[in-house]
Amino acid sequence: MKTRRYQMTARAASAQDTADRLIDAMLARFRTTSYPALRLDDVARDAGVTVQTAIRRYGTKDQLLAATAQREVQRIAAAREQPAFADPATAVAALCEYYERDGDLIARFEADAVLVPALADLARQGRAVHVRWIEEVFATRLGDDRELRLAQLIAILDVRTWQVLRRERALGPHNTRRALEALVASVG
Known part of the structure; x- marks a missing residue:
């Protein structure tokens, strides 16, 4: 037995x-x-x-990619529970470190969600994790004009904003972080 x-x-x-x-x-x-x-x-x-x-x-290839994306969404959610991500004073730096490692991958998943239907739902899940994280970490910045400020922070901390600064404008990691921190500070 x-x-x-x-x-x-x-x-x-x-x-x-x-x-x-x-x-x-x-x-x-x-x-x-x-x-x-x-x-x-x-x-x-x-x-x-x-x-x-x-x-x-x-x-299929689509299903394998969807399983891969699902694992990565779970990894993202778990990473966002780390102390550096939970503190508004260190959250942007932690996010930038994360984007340095996985920002291009996240952007690729997002872009290919139009090609692979199974990725579309996972991309939505990933964005939902990101929005919930912003709502929790930056709750004190949202104030009276909550929806406007939340929208601003979502745009500022989106992987595409990081890509503009880091890849298109060729800022180094330090200056990319500084730019995002200044943008976050300008909200409320």
Whole structure:
């Protein structure tokens, strides 16, 4: 009986390891490859499995990308619970560090949500996490004109604003953070 339970546990662990490797491989490819050019064969090879295994586990490239995005949304939500994200004095710096690591990835997920229907809902979920975080952390800044100030903070702290400063205007990480902190300070 113990041997059979161990075999089932080992099989489940192996299946989870395969699923994790596929998601990790999809994430790595998605960081550098446009969605239309992304091939399931390449992702499977990177994960060390066959295409058939990837299809059996996730079905399609769209579904694998959706599973990858779902994991990333959960990771974002968990990161926003860290103390640096919860303190208005350190929140912008924490967000900028996060964007340095994952800002381009988030922007890619958002942009490709129009190509992959399963991503659209996840993009909405990610934005909802972001808005709730702003509402909680910057609650004291919202004041009487709550909706206007909330809209301003959402725009200021959006990944696209970070991209304009960091990528389009080529500000370094320090100056990008300073610019966003000054913009946040100007609200209320």
